[in-house]
Amino acid sequence: MAQSFLTIQQVDKSFTRGSMTNEVLKDISLDVEQGEFISIIGHSGCGKSTLLNIVAGLTRATKGVVFLEGAVVDEPGPDRAVVFQNHSLLPWLTAYENVALAVDKVFARTKSKAERHDWTMRQIELVNMAHAKDRRPSEISGGMKQRIGIARALAMQPKVLLLDEPFGALDALTRTHLQDQVMQIQAELNNTVLMITHDVDEAVLLSDRIVMMTNGPSARIGEILEVPLERPRKRLELVSDRNYIAARAEVLKFLYERHRFVEAA
Amino acid sequence: MTQTAAASSNVTPLKTQGPQTTAHVVALPKAQPKSALLSPRLKARGVELAQNLIPPLLTIAALLLLWEMLCSSPGSSLPAPSTVVSDTWELIANPFYDNGGNDKGLGWQLYASLKRVALGYTLAAVFGIALGALVGGSTWAMRGLDPVFQVLRTIPPLAWLPLSLAAFRDGEPSAIFVIFITAIWPVIINTAVGIRNIPQDYKNVAQVLRLNAWEYFHKIMLPAAAPYIFTGLRIGIGLSWLAIVAAEMLIGGVGIGFFIWDAWNSSRISDIILALVYVGAVGFVLDRIVALIAVAVTRGTANA
Numbered sequence: 001m002a003q004s005f006l007t008i009q010q011v012d013k014s015f016t017r018g019s020m021t022n023e024v025l026k027d028i029s030l031d032v033e034q035g036e037f038i039s040i041i042g043h044s045g046c047g048k049s050t051l052l053n054i055v056a057g058l059t060r061a062t063k064g065v066v067f068l069e070g071a072v073v074d075e076p077g078p079d080r081a082v083v084f085q086n087h088s089l090l091p092w093l094t095a096y097e098n099v100a101l102a103v104d105k106v107f108a109r110t111k112s113k114a115e116r117h118d119w120t121m122r123q124i125e126l127v128n129m130a131h132a133k134d135r136r137p138s139e140i141s142g143g144m145k146q147r148i149g150i151a152r153a154l155a156m157q158p159k160v161l162l163l164d165e166p167f168g169a170l171d172a173l174t175r176t177h178l179q180d181q182v183m184q185i186q187a188e189l190n191n192t193v194l195m196i197t198h199d200v201d202e203a204v205l206l207s208d209r210i211v212m213m214t215n216g217p218s219a220r221i222g223e224i225l226e227v228p229l230e231r232p233r234k235r236l237e238l239v240s241d242r243n244y245i246a247a248r249a250e251v252l253k254f255l256y257e258r259h260r261f262v263e264a265a
Numbered sequence: 266m267t268q269t270a271a272a273s274s275n276v277t278p279l280k281t282q283g284p285q286t287t288a289h290v291v292a293l294p295k296a297q298p299k300s301a302l303l304s305p306r307l308k309a310r311g312v313e314l315a316q317n318l319i320p321p322l323l324t325i326a327a328l329l330l331l332w333e334m335l336c337s338s339p340g341s342s343l344p345a346p347s348t349v350v351s352d353t354w355e356l357i358a359n360p361f362y363d364n365g366g367n368d369k370g371l372g373w374q375l376y377a378s379l380k381r382v383a384l385g386y387t388l389a390a391v392f393g394i395a396l397g398a399l400v401g402g403s404t405w406a407m408r409g410l411d412p413v414f415q416v417l418r419t420i421p422p423l424a425w426l427p428l429s430l431a432a433f434r435d436g437e438p439s440a441i442f443v444i445f446i447t448a449i450w451p452v453i454i455n456t457a458v459g460i461r462n463i464p465q466d467y468k469n470v471a472q473v474l475r476l477n478a479w480e481y482f483h484k485i486m487l488p489a490a491a492p493y494i495f496t497g498l499r500i501g502i503g504l505s506w507l508a509i510v511a512a513e514m515l516i517g518g519v520g521i522g523f524f525i526w527d528a529w530n531s532s533r534i535s536d537i538i539l540a541l542v543y544v545g546a547v548g549f550v551l552d553r554i555v556a557l558i559a560v561a562v563t564r565g566t567a568n569a
Contacts, residue, residue, distance in 0.1 A: 058469055076472040088466035092488040092564050101484065105474045136564070156474075 003070050004031035005192060006055070006160055011064035013050055024050050026218040028064070030211060032160075035190045039203035041251060042213030043261040048196045049085075051213075052164050055194060056082050068159060078106045081153035085165040087145040089137040095148045096133040099123055099155050106156045123151040126185060143174035150182065154189070163195040167202065179205060180235065187232055200255070204247045205233060212254045215261065222259060225250055344535050352535035367519055367527065371543055377519040378509050379547070381437075385444025386505045390498060393449045397456025397497070398486070407457070418450035422508040426515055436516035440509065447508040448501035452494070459493025460486060488563070495559035502555050506548045 013025040024047040032038055040048045053059035055066055057076040066073040068080065081102075089098045103111075103120045111119060124133050127147040137145050146166055153161055166182075167175040183206060186193060197203050203210045207227055214222040227247050229238065238244040255261075329346050336345040344352065360372030399406045400414070425446050429439040463486065471485050487494075513522025521540055528536035 056473065058472060076469070077475055078473060080473070082469070082473055084466060084469065086466060088464075088470050090467060090470070090485070090488070092491070102474055105476065105480070 003067060005034040005036075005069060006032040006194075007065075007067040008032075008051075008055065009065050009067065011051070011054060011061045011066065013047065013054060013059070014062050023218045024216055025054075025061075026220050028221055030221065030224075032192060032194065034192050037186060037193045037195070037206055037208050038211060039195045039197050039207040039209075040211045040213060041197055041200070041203045041255070042219065043215055043255065043259070044198065046213045046216045046219040048213055049164055052082075052162050052194065052196050055160070056080050056162050058082075078102070078156035079159045080162055081156040081158035081160075082162045082164060083146070083149045083153045083166045085168055087137070087142075087149040089145055089148055089152075091137050094134050094136055095129060095140065095144075096120065096124065098137070098148055099152045102152045103155045120155065123155040124148070126154065127151045127181065141174070143170050143178060146170060146178060147181070150178075150185075154185065154191075159192065161191045161193045163193060165196050165198065168198070175199075175202075176235070182206065183233065200248060200251045203251060204229075204244060205235065205238065210247075210251060212251060212259075214259050223254055225254075344538065349535040349538045352533075353539040356536065356539060367517075367523070369519055371521070371524070371540065374519060374521045374524045374540075375543060375547055378513060378521045381440050381513075381520070382444055382502075382505045382509050382551075385441040385509075386448050386502060388441075389445045389448035389452055389501055389505070392445075393452025393497065393501070394456050394494060396449075397453040397494070398460055398482075398490075400453065401457035401460025401490070402486075411457075414450065414453060418454070422447040422504070423511050423515070426512055430516075436518060440512045440516050440520075443508055443512045444505045448505045451500035451504065452497040455493045455497025455500070456490060459490030462493070463489045491563040492559070495555065495563065499552060499555045499559070502551050503548065506544075506551055510544060 008028055008030040011025060011028040012023070014021050014023040016022075028051060030038075040051060042048050050059060054061045055073065057073050057080065060074070073080070089095075090101070093101065100116070100120045103116050103123075107116055107119065121130070121133075124130050127150055129144060129147050129151065132140055132144060137148075140148075146169075150166070163182075167178055170178065179202060185191075186206075193206075195203075195206065204227055210225045210227060211221055212223045212225065213219050225247060228243050229241065229247075333345045333347060335341070336343050336348075350357070356371055360370045362370040363373060396410070400410050401407070422443050425443050426439060429442040430436070433439050433442065467485050467489055471481050476484060509520070510522040510525065513520035514526040517523050517526075521544055525537050525540045525544075528534075528540065
């Protein structure tokens with residue numbers, strides 16, 4: 001069997017509390033090629049974050065396996081760096097120190113001290129945060145925090161970059177700006193990215209494929225949509241692009257016609 | 266970044282040229298200090314200082330005045346503040362005299378008490394943080410130890426004194442033990458709470474980075490729990506200082522506690538009042554010291 005770069009194979013996940021078993025994910029299978037940008041979209045509570053956490057190794061699948069380059073994923077590691085929704089920066093460290101913590105750990109043996117410093121600075125410059133490198137998370141805006149979160153994840157040189165609703169908590173202008181920046185970085189470094197989102201435009205703009213999930217409990221992959229748009233993509237030009245509009249309509253139909261959000265689900 | 270800069274330059278082209286305008290401003294203050302007596306910043310700080318200092322000073326003055334009026338009659342059982350100062354002037358003026366035995370200045374008495382507190386409190390801090398980390402980090406340690414701690418911590422400090430006197434057969438280690446046993450509970454409990462409350466986010470970060478146990482302890486656990494730990498340490502230092510006065514009254518020797526008891530036995534009421542003022546002042550300073558260390562160590566995440 002020809003293995004993909006990242007393979008999610010028949011993953012089930014259920015949480016058991018006492019005698020209650022709550023099945024969150026059912027039979028999820030997905031193959032991701034190197035350099036692909038995949039978005040996972042679905043209504044809240046459909047288990048998208050659980051799926052991301054399984055790939056990250058932070059949560060164990062009840063059944064099924066995740067392979068990365070042929071090796072089974074069973075614990076968290078820097079090869080699957082996560083950008084958390086709420087940035088998860090350590091508040092007692094400066095922006096620089098937050099990134100350096102990752103760099104110093106991941107490259108403790110392979111890079112010298114000076115090289116690690118240069119590497120840390122390069123990541124911070126990549127997200128345009130050099131001017132605020134000595135500030136603490138409490139002293140910078142939400143968008144800046146998320147940029148440092150992205151720099152920290154990129155600094156680990158992950159095989160797969162996992163983004164858990166990275167722009168969800170940001171205002172629209174900042175979000176737009178960061179999406180462009182992520183697109184640019186991805187074009188530059190050709191990362192493999194798995195992104196959770198509930199924003200249709202974001203999914204269409206950034207992804208090569210959009211994985212649409214049905215509502216929980218027992219959420220499955222409903223459809224996978226290829227986004228046939230050339231890169232580099234320009235936000236403004238896409239607004240009137242036929243393929244863009246079609247893809248957007250497809251996702252919207254899936255989410256709001258066929259799998260409408262059930263109240264109190 | 267470049268987009269926002271370009272957008273704003275349309276509206277206010279002058280302000281985006283920051284470096285040049287600030288260069289002029291930087292040059293000016295150097296020429297000015299002689300002409301201006303108080304820079305605006307210094308003045309603002311002076312006003313702030315006055316706002317913080319004047320109200321408590323007024324309160325103290327009012328209390329002293331009230332006290333003076335209440336106690337200035339010849340038949341009053343307690344001395345008025347003016348009497349206290351005149352009675353104890355020798356003690357105030359010579360805090361570090363030493364006539365041998367217990368007849369030492371108040372500076373020495375406080376120093377002896379502080380030495381005991383320093384030792385007992387340091388032990389409590391070290392063991393308290395270690396035990397708290399254990400209880401906070403391990404569910405089984407919590408189940409086993411927490412109920413015991415909850416019972417032990419309700420025992421009043423002085424109730425331990427007879428037992429420790431029996432065990433150590435000496436006043437000095439007994440007093441230190443009382444300080445230790447008084448200060449350790451809030452340290453343990455707050456450390457445990459702090460460690461139990463480490464956000465899952467930080468643990469996830471540690472897991473993704475594959476930090477080992479030691480790295481997790483000193484890079485995530487200690488700094489994340491530091492605000493809680495320092496809350497415990499601050500309560501602990503306050504309790505230590507409360508306990509030492511009581512313990513010293515019973516064990517005797519040099520120390521501010523026994524000084525008070527001794528003064529009572531020889532009816533030197535003014536000496537007692539002076540000692541109380543000193544005890545309060547030292548307690549306040551100890552609390553501030555721990556609070557300032559907290560701010561320095563936690564880099565501002567703890568409250569001063």
